[in-house]
Amino acid sequence: MIPFEYVRAGSLAHAVSLMADDPTAKFIAGGTNLIDLMKMDVERPTKLIDISRLALNKVEETPEGGLRIGALVRNSDLAYHPLVEARYPVLSSPIHAGASQQLRNMASTGGNLLERTRCAYFYDVTMPCNKREPGSDCGAIDGHNRMHAILGASDVCIATHPSDMCVALALLEAKVYVTGRNGERVIAFADFHRLPGDTPQRDTNLNPDEVIVAVELPPEGFATGDVPLIVEFGGTGVASG
Secondary structure (H helix, E strand, O other), rough: OOOEEEOOOOHHHHHHHHHHHOOOOEEOOOOOOHHHHHHHOOOOOOEEEEOOOOOOOEEEEEEOEEEEEEEOOOOOHHHHHHHHHHHHHHHHHHHHHOOHHHHHHHOEEEHHHHHOOOOHHOOOOOOOOOOOOOOOOOOOOOOOOOOOOOOOOOOEEEEEOHHHHHHHHHOOOOEEEEEEOOOOEEEHHHHHEEEOOOOOOOEEOOOOOOOEEEEEEEOOOOOOOOOOOOEEEEEEEEEEE
């Protein structure tokens, strides 16, 4: 692992300021994806900005009857939250089914959204990968490409997003609240992740200095009737009855 600087953000404004001063830095909360990528020499941040102590760990009802989920709410806490279980089983079920209990206890809501779209070639630094090194080629296209994208792929990348939780959030038409040096803005979940196009190194439409603050769910969940079947294609969710 390469040397890096570690800084703990004392506030949201402090975190944004630190990132604005060093675009090569990375935010870290649970670290369940980032630390693995650093160990494998895929990610090489010069600085880690720890946001795990910020007050972004609440699940609250909105005035409209929806739910606002703080970016630092742990996956386990979200899946077992009584309002989520009662109103949004389409969200709690895939969280329960994903990864291990230990990972769910560490992984955060915001971190789940920011998991890197990836494949085995992305992890293998001996192989070309346009996500790791733009313009280096894609080893997966002419290589072993089982489980790669069917829809939404491009000539330079066919990797998929690994998060089941994000498929549920797309189905629910959630909103993502982010903040940066230019203030707060809201991104429709369908617009949050990017298709690879010719810039596969960019997974999301976040600006470099922005941090996720919360995810908001609409009042309507899927608490009654059949829960839709979720099928994942290349980082996007398609629901069928």
